[in-house]
Amino acid sequence: MKITKAEFITSSSEVSQCPPDQIPEYAFIGRSNVGKSSLINMLVERKKLAKTSSTPGKTRLINHFMINHEWFLCDLPGYGYAKVSKKDRDTFSKMIEHYATKRTNLVCFFVLVDARHKPQQLDLDFIEWLADSNLPFVIVLTKIDKVSQTVKSTNLMLLKNELSKSWEELPLIFETSAEKKTGRAEVLEFIDETNKKLAL
Numbered sequence: 001m002k003i004t005k006a007e008f009i010t011s012s013s014e015v016s017q018c019p020p021d022q023i024p025e026y027a028f029i030g031r032s033n034v035g036k037s038s039l040i041n042m043l044v045e046r047k048k049l050a051k052t053s054s055t056p057g058k059t060r061l062i063n064h065f066m067i068n069h070e071w072f073l074c075d076l077p078g079y080g081y082a083k084v085s086k087k088d089r090d091t092f093s094k095m096i097e098h099y100a101t102k103r104t105n106l107v108c109f110f111v112l113v114d115a116r117h118k119p120q121q122l123d124l125d126f127i128e129w130l131a132d133s134n135l136p137f138v139i140v141l142t143k144i145d146k147v148s149q150t151v152k153s154t155n156l157m158l159l160k161n162e163l164s165k166s167w168e169e170l171p172l173i174f175e176t177s178a179e180k181k182t183g184r185a186e187v188l189e190f191i192d193e194t195n196k197k198l199a200l
């Protein structure tokens, strides 16, 4: 899919403030600092469309970007950032929970997982919550430029093993690097195919 237009629409603190829900929406979620905003910029080839930072906790609201006038990319705040106060953490999880369960045009979550780490309980818990809530999702390994092939394969295998404990069928897993643009074509192809199926 060719990206012809990518524009920031709005930041919202709750679903009722989000833009009209009339086009398909894909949401990026995962731990703080996992690379959600960077991946969005990589996909749309715009260095600063979504704000990124080396300090976790950068994205604090629900951010909507309209792509090709046809669909939304949604950048969400990360979960699991230890330095955020408990009150803020509760606010974030409520925001995400409301968004996930109430946003009617939401087509699929991209759950981002850092390729450098072994499966983390927080990510597994979030994935389990999505699956139990019947919310569609795929998984995206991020920052693969930062790990050796061996480490990446090991962590991927461990993740698949963990997921296999709960589910017979594994979700799609994309391998990406925002730095090297790895996985761009695959992720966009998936969105394009999904949009086409929705239009049938």
Ligand code: GTP
Pocket: 030, 031, 032, 033, 034, 035, 036, 037, 038, 039, 051, 052, 053, 054, 055, 056, 057, 058, 059, 060, 076, 077, 078, 079, 142, 143, 144, 145, 146, 176, 177, 178, 179, 180
């Ligand atoms: P929050 O908004 O705080 O939840 O973080 P985020 O998940 O949006 O992460 P963000 O995109 O801001 O990236 C966090 C840091 O990781 C930044 O310093 C990025 O430059 C770096 N980063 C993100 N993706 C990659 C990648 O694929 N490769 C490398 N080497 N660094 C990356």
Ligand code: MG
Pocket: 036, 037, 038, 051, 052, 058, 059, 075, 076
């Ligand atoms: Mg961010």
